Amino acid sequence: MSGLIPLTMREIKKWYRNPIFFVVGLLQPLFWIALFGSAFDITRAVPQYSFYILQGAPDYITFIIGGIATTTALFTGMFAGMNIIWDRRLGPLSRFLASPIRRSSIVMSKVLGATVRIMVQVLILFVAALLLPSGLILPKGFNIIDVFIIALTVLLIGILFASLFSAIAIRITRQETIMGIVNLVNLPLMFASYALFPKNLMAPWIGDIAQYNPVSWSAVIIRTLVINGKLSGAQWSTVLNNLIYLISTTILVVLITIILAEKEIRN
Amino acid sequence: MYSVETFNLTKFYSNGIKAVDKINLQINEGEIYGLLGPNGAGKTTTIKMLTTALKPTEGTAKVAGFDIIKESMMVRRNVGIVPQDLTADEDLTGIENLLMVSRFYNVPYGRAKESIDRLVKLVDLKDAINKPVGQYSGGMRRRLELIMGLVHNPKVLFLDEPTLGLDVQTRSLMWEYIRNIQQLQNITIILTSHYLEEVDALSNRLSIINKGKIVVTGTPEELKKSIGGDIVMLTFKYGKEALQAADILKSYKASRITELTIKIKSSDFSKDSQIILSILKQSNLEPIRIQVEKPSLDTVFLEYVGRSLPEEEGDSDSRKMMLMMRRLRR
Ligand SMILES: Nc1ncnc2c1ncn2[C@@H]1O[C@H](COP(=O)(O)OP(=O)(O)OP(=O)(O)O)[C@@H](O)[C@H]1O
Ligand SMILES: [Mg+2]
Numbered sequence: 001m002s003g004l005i006p007l008t009m010r011e012i013k014k015w016y017r018n019p020i021f022f023v024v025g026l027l028q029p030l031f032w033i034a035l036f037g038s039a040f041d042i043t044r045a046v047p048q049y050s051f052y053i054l055q056g057a058p059d060y061i062t063f064i065i066g067g068i069a070t071t072t073a074l075f076t077g078m079f080a081g082m083n084i085i086w087d088r089r090l091g092p093l094s095r096f097l098a099s100p101i102r103r104s105s106i107v108m109s110k111v112l113g114a115t116v117r118i119m120v121q122v123l124i125l126f127v128a129a130l131l132l133p134s135g136l137i138l139p140k141g142f143n144i145i146d147v148f149i150i151a152l153t154v155l156l157i158g159i160l161f162a163s164l165f166s167a168i169a170i171r172i173t174r175q176e177t178i179m180g181i182v183n184l185v186n187l188p189l190m191f192a193s194y195a196l197f198p199k200n201l202m203a204p205w206i207g208d209i210a211q212y213n214p215v216s217w218s219a220v221i222i223r224t225l226v227i228n229g230k231l232s233g234a235q236w237s238t239v240l241n242n243l244i245y246l247i248s249t250t251i252l253v254v255l256i257t258i259i260l261a262e263k264e265i266r267n
Numbered sequence: 268m269y270s271v272e273t274f275n276l277t278k279f280y281s282n283g284i285k286a287v288d289k290i291n292l293q294i295n296e297g298e299i300y301g302l303l304g305p306n307g308a309g310k311t312t313t314i315k316m317l318t319t320a321l322k323p324t325e326g327t328a329k330v331a332g333f334d335i336i337k338e339s340m341m342v343r344r345n346v347g348i349v350p351q352d353l354t355a356d357e358d359l360t361g362i363e364n365l366l367m368v369s370r371f372y373n374v375p376y377g378r379a380k381e382s383i384d385r386l387v388k389l390v391d392l393k394d395a396i397n398k399p400v401g402q403y404s405g406g407m408r409r410r411l412e413l414i415m416g417l418v419h420n421p422k423v424l425f426l427d428e429p430t431l432g433l434d435v436q437t438r439s440l441m442w443e444y445i446r447n448i449q450q451l452q453n454i455t456i457i458l459t460s461h462y463l464e465e466v467d468a469l470s471n472r473l474s475i476i477n478k479g480k481i482v483v484t485g486t487p488e489e490l491k492k493s494i495g496g497d498i499v500m501l502t503f504k505y506g507k508e509a510l511q512a513a514d515i516l517k518s519y520k521a522s523r524i525t526e527l528t529i530k531i532k533s534s535d536f537s538k539d540s541q542i543i544l545s546i547l548k549q550s551n552l553e554p555i556r557i558q559v560e561k562p563s564l565d566t567v568f569l570e571y572v573g574r575s576l577p578e579e580e581g582d583s584d585s586r587k588m589m590l591m592m593r594r595l596r597r
Contacts, residue, residue, distance in 0.1 A: 006370035095354035
């Protein structure tokens, strides 16, 4: 009845069959590491304060990898919306709309497809960062629970952004419109967050805004886990708080997307 | 029970266009029913409502026994559609597209595979079925679209201009496929087209629609008869004979069209010919050539849609249609 599974399989097939999308999608996280991880190293000017700035991280890549993982989700999530518009343009959407499947499964298949891409990209990102000479250095107490929470966080932030852009695409017919919206939204989301810089380096007003930004929540969860491994009580409560924000926001956005899809999607 | 029955089915678009205006159709099980009309007549809008892609503004319809508004999911499960636009995914192969669609209808894999094999053979797509659809020719894509609407064994199949943009040969091949499908599956087919020959060749009943309204309904033969029967050209050896014959055959609406030829109308010339010829013989007249022109749907269409056309800008679409029709006849 749902159609979600065959449609999601289609998304994934289309992704790995398209050599350009596939390669670009895999290279993207590596570029992020090369650019933000080394070129932008904010501790280089003041190495004596680096431990303080990086909140205890042994190097900048370890500090920033949570931010890069999150930004990857932000940018790949946009494909979910783009693909809805492609399907409308190229015709398959009219076939899906005429089939006895829930309309939300058409949209949610895009969300799941994009989330799978994001998970694969982030996995590659972590492996590459671990292999890099002065890359990701995991602490002693780092364990399977940390890995699990990181995976959950990436999954949630992936679903969140993919749903957000899909919801935007439900009523849009032009590629240009969604590109414009993406450009408008992505930069503020990325820079008004704790993804790339710690709060104490930001202008106070941005620092305040950033605490409401899902990009910050996800980046902070991953960062706390990657830097500390075995968490103290205070660190646990930071992680859990952010996780609760993230879970509730994701559920809310997914629900809105499903309702919009059921009611509003058309050719 | 009718396979498709509409009750004052109406659609106004938000821009104020009355695309479909109180249409009442009754389509029997196992029929191939044609909806014939010029561009913008409302054919696609009608099909979209009947397949639940679009909600009617007013009225409703029953398709395969289910109400299109209240039981839209059941309607979707029981109908197949081949929309006017192409819908296959170009990145997937033909077989992948077909299998995906059959999963939308919860057809178990084994059964899906079986019926896909049969359909692929039916439309001669075997060689191409494992290639990405992006590499298909226009005719191959249309054939794929045709069977994509059939993988779940629907009771009713909607074909919206299934041969649009195909060459004459491929088109008549498509007609054969459509006929075979109808016979093998005993399915009701609703076919829209603005190719007159297509509707003539395929449908056993049809409605001509224009500007959202049904203008006339009947079998192709009935509609042709309603025009007033066969047109017969009689050619004589001498001009004065033709003149005389035209006078004698006044009751057959005779008129002289060239010096030696007159045109008469007869409801069925195969029956009337003996009488007509014997009337002529009484006056010692014998035509040297007799030409019978059966009325075509073309004449029917011009009669019901063409002649009533006011010369307005708004009708440029319908006028284009008529021009195209003429081109087709040549
Ligand atoms: N989405 C829409 N919004 C507004 N008007 C529309 C829309 N779709 C169709 N129309 C208008 O409704 C009328 C009927 O269109 P429809 O597509 O049903 O015609 P058609 O008979 O299928 O024509 P064609 O032979 O060109 O496919 C046309 O005047 C068209 O301009
Ligand atoms: Mg149409």
